[in-house]
Amino acid sequence: xxxxxxxxxxxGRFAAIVSALSLIVFLVLVLGALADxxxxxxxxxxxxxxxxxxxxxxxxxxxxxRSRLPVSDVEKVAAAPGVEQAGPVxxxxxxxxxxxxxxxxxxxxxxPGGPGSPTAVEGTLPTEPGTAAVDVALRDAGVTLGSEVSxxxxxxxxxxxxxxxxxxxxxxxxxxxxxxxxxRDAVRPExxxxxxxxxxxxxxxxxxxxxxxxxxxxxxTTVLTAAETGLAxxxxxxxxxxxxxxxxxxxxxxxxxxxxxxALLVLEKRExxxxxKALGASTGRLGRGVILQALIASALGVVIGAVVARLxxxxxxxEVPTLFRTETLLTxxxxxxxxxxxxxxxxxxxxxxxxxxxAIGGAL
Amino acid sequence: MTDPANDPVxxxxxxxxxxxxxSPADDAAGHPSALLHVNDVRKVYGSGHTEVVAVSDATMAVxxxxxxxxxxxxxxxxxxxxxxxGGLLAPSSGRVTVGDVDVTAMNKKELTAFRAERxxxxxxxxxxxxxxTARENLLFVSSLVKGISRTQANERADQLLSELGLSxxxxxLPEQLSGGERQRVAIGRALMNDPDLVLVxxxxxxxxxxxxxxxxxxLRREIKARGKTGxxxxxxxxxxxxxxxxxxxxxxxxxxxxxxxxxGH
Numbered sequence: 001x002x003x004x005x006x007x008x009x010x011x012g013r014f015a016a017i018v019s020a021l022s023l024i025v026f027l028v029l030v031l032g033a034l035a036d037x038x039x040x041x042x043x044x045x046x047x048x049x050x051x052x053x054x055x056x057x058x059x060x061x062x063x064x065x066r067s068r069l070p071v072s073d074v075e076k077v078a079a080a081p082g083v084e085q086a087g088p089v090x091x092x093x094x095x096x097x098x099x100x101x102x103x104x105x106x107x108x109x110x111x112p113g114g115p116g117s118p119t120a121v122e123g124t125l126p127t128e129p130g131t132a133a134v135d136v137a138l139r140d141a142g143v144t145l146g147s148e149v150s151x152x153x154x155x156x157x158x159x160x161x162x163x164x165x166x167x168x169x170x171x172x173x174x175x176x177x178x179x180x181x182x183x184r185d186a187v188r189p190e191x192x193x194x195x196x197x198x199x200x201x202x203x204x205x206x207x208x209x210x211x212x213x214x215x216x217x218x219x220x221t222t223v224l225t226a227a228e229t230g231l232a233x234x235x236x237x238x239x240x241x242x243x244x245x246x247x248x249x250x251x252x253x254x255x256x257x258x259x260x261x262x263a264l265l266v267l268e269k270r271e272x273x274x275x276x277k278a279l280g281a282s283t284g285r286l287g288r289g290v291i292l293q294a295l296i297a298s299a300l301g302v303v304i305g306a307v308v309a310r311l312x313x314x315x316x317x318x319e320v321p322t323l324f325r326t327e328t329l330l331t332x333x334x335x336x337x338x339x340x341x342x343x344x345x346x347x348x349x350x351x352x353x354x355x356x357x358x359a360i361g362g363a364l
Numbered sequence: 365m366t367d368p369a370n371d372p373v374x375x376x377x378x379x380x381x382x383x384x385x386x387s388p389a390d391d392a393a394g395h396p397s398a399l400l401h402v403n404d405v406r407k408v409y410g411s412g413h414t415e416v417v418a419v420s421d422a423t424m425a426v427x428x429x430x431x432x433x434x435x436x437x438x439x440x441x442x443x444x445x446x447x448x449x450g451g452l453l454a455p456s457s458g459r460v461t462v463g464d465v466d467v468t469a470m471n472k473k474e475l476t477a478f479r480a481e482r483x484x485x486x487x488x489x490x491x492x493x494x495x496x497t498a499r500e501n502l503l504f505v506s507s508l509v510k511g512i513s514r515t516q517a518n519e520r521a522d523q524l525l526s527e528l529g530l531s532x533x534x535x536x537l538p539e540q541l542s543g544g545e546r547q548r549v550a551i552g553r554a555l556m557n558d559p560d561l562v563l564v565x566x567x568x569x570x571x572x573x574x575x576x577x578x579x580x581x582x583l584r585r586e587i588k589a590r591g592k593t594g595x596x597x598x599x600x601x602x603x604x605x606x607x608x609x610x611x612x613x614x615x616x617x618x619x620x621x622x623x624x625x626x627x628g629h
Contacts, residue, residue, distance in 0.1 A: 001504060002493065009495040009537070275491035278452055279553070280480020280508045282473070356479075357452040359487055360565045361443030361597075 003289035007296060014293075017261045018300045024254045025305025025336055028247050030312060032328040035243035037321035038169070042239075043230030044135075045108060045167035051116040051202035053211060054089065054229045058220045062232030064091045067199050071177075073218055077201045080217035082209025087111035089200040090180040093170065094187050096151040100142035106167040107151060109180020109198075116202025118174060123160030125174065132175040133160035140318065141171075149173060152186025168233060169321055251335045254301075258294055258343030266290065266347045270354055277356035287348045291341055298340030302333045385620035388611055389423040398425035399560060399593045400449065405458030405468075407444050418444040420616040422458070428560075431587045431594040433604045435627070436613035442597045443565065445613065449595065450483050450563045451475040462560055480508040484554030484592075486564040486583070490546035492538040498549045499525060499534040502556045509557050517556075524552040527589075528582060544575040551583055555590065562587055564596040568603055580606045601627055 007014050040047075046054065046064070055077050060067030071088060078086035090109030095102055110116045112125040118133070119125075123145050126132050134143055139161070143149060147158045156175055165172050175183075177198065185192045203214070203223070211223040224232060231237045266273070273286055306329060316322050385391075392401070407419040419441045426432050436442040447453040449460055451467050452475075460467040462482060470478060479485075492501045502521040506512045525534050528548045538546055547567055554562050564583060568576030580596070584606040587594040596607060604610045610622045 001500070001507060002496070005500065006495045272491065272493060275485075275487055276493070277476070278450070278479060278485050278487075279505050280476055280478075280483075280557075282476050285508070357447050359485070359491065360447050360450070360452060361488070 003292045007293060014297060017297045020257050021254060021298055021301025022304035024250060025301050026308045028250050028332050029305060029309035031243055031247050032332055033322040033324045035240060036325050036328055037323040038239050040164060040323050041166045041169040041321045042233050042236045044164045045172050046226055046229045048164045049116050049118050050204060051226055052205050053203045053223055053225045055201040055203060055221050055223050058222045062224050062229060064199050065093060068197055071196045071198050074201050076218045077203060080214040082206045083203050083214055084206055085115045085204040087114035087116055087202050088177050088198045089116050089202050090177055091199045092184045094151055096149055098141045098143050098149050099147050103141045104170045106170040106172045107180055107183050108172055108174050109177040112176060115204045118162040118165045120160035121163045126159055126176060129176055129178050130156055131159045132156035132173050133162050134158050134173050135165045135171040136161045136163050137166060137171040151183040154182045154186045251339050254336055255339030255343040258340045259346040262290055262294060262344045262347040266350050273351060273354045274356055274359040277354060278359040283352045286351050290347050291344045294340040294344030298337045302336050385622035388618040388621050391621045392423050392425035395425035395427055399428040399463060400426040401461045403459045405448055405455045405460060407448060408456045417616050422618045424611055424618055426593055428593050429591045430608050431584055433607040433610045434595055434597045434613060435604060435610050437599050440613045441616040442613050446563055446595060446597050451478050481557060482560045484559040484562040486550045486554045486567050488566045488569045490550040492546055492549055494538050497535050497537055498530055501549055502552050505553055505556045524555055528552050543571050544579055547579045548582060551586060555586055560593060562592050562594040566598055568600055
């Protein structure tokens, strides 16, 4: 009754705290979208496939591009304990040409439909040599089903699209190992003739598989889970942790802003609170009102901040890798509410210290 | 124009010293079944060289249905004494009982509930909740007590506002009310939870004489009509005529109990 009416009849001052929180939530949501966009854009090709893990040459430090394995390792890995399926992975970061001109490409040679293969969201996965599925990001470059995408003098016909399958923020082209190798040879003449070299082996493991045992079964290899493989991509982990620390610091600032606002509000109402305590209102009752107000202000801040962030998303240039995810929105919403409540709780001590006896008389 | 220092109307100490009334302790012995008993209450602030005795061995008794004044100049200890009676301050020693309840034996939580249920306060400046209407200010205090239904509370608030001549102002916020109206809302708030004791602290401090008289007269009427026990702290001799008895306090000592007619006229 007290808390809600104070907001209803004092909209101006609460508008101030709600605006401050909305701006903070907006900022944090955009940062979160950037963090997600960067993370998802960098890791899709290894995170969003059927593979649960990847086998690397032990000197590759988990880098697909740096790793070199003989193709014969595929069979050895397949025979290792806990491995249900294994398939070759070849990777080529290069430039290519699409219908509208040059495009960046990450070419993945895999066993289409096998381990490490994405799923097609439109059309089909490639079945014949000379065909490919490409990431939906290439639609912006004019690629449609039936388009030709070429790397050097090797071209492939697009038969399908995959989604959330980018690699290091580059759109991917998924094809068989054979076509991948022709493309590699076309732009890397020095590698021509290395017909038995692949970069990695994608695996699907049993739920209780021991990755160390798999690595031990095949000489000179290490095995990472799909998630670890994503984080091992240069810059991904550092980017995520930097952006996340900015996000959580900003949310802590939100908590401080709420703490200061309610500290001022309580200070201003000290005389009133003393009178209400004299009348029999408990510290708990007055404190709950303040926390309820903080919750309402934070919730409004989340709603307004989220709406503004979504509107802002409409004007962000498509080159900026932002991705607004509901999970991130919920996390940030929860953290904002917690920051608001924790901030308001700093006022509880202040309320507890108000002496009801000061409601009577002036001095002693 | 008289010198204020020699004006008996404004100098509460003079009549207190000259009054013919009995000592409050002797008087209390004659009221064994009183609602409020204050026994040897002493309140000391600080210790050693900085020790200040705010109330010294106060003993008094107030009957149910009585409206009395606690009269004294500023610094006399009247505020401290009424705070102890109302469960806002713990005495250094002594005992206060209201009915069969020992106020001085209660812990903080029990005192909060005691104040909500059994004491009504009227403060110097009305101290209404600025963002609640007159009616909501009354309803708020009823929400501090368990077991009062909403309908009951609404009816009681409306009845009190009507008795206090505030029906037309029920939906006004305190800032839209005059000083006298605010103080009348505060009276309604004090009576809202049907308390045993109504404690009133300098209700006329922020009002002019005419308005002050009106408010105290109304206060008396409400307290009497409901059979409540009222204690009004004041240093204003003009207001004691509305009370049944006057307890005089000076330098922390309760000195006399007077009939209002014996004071200041």
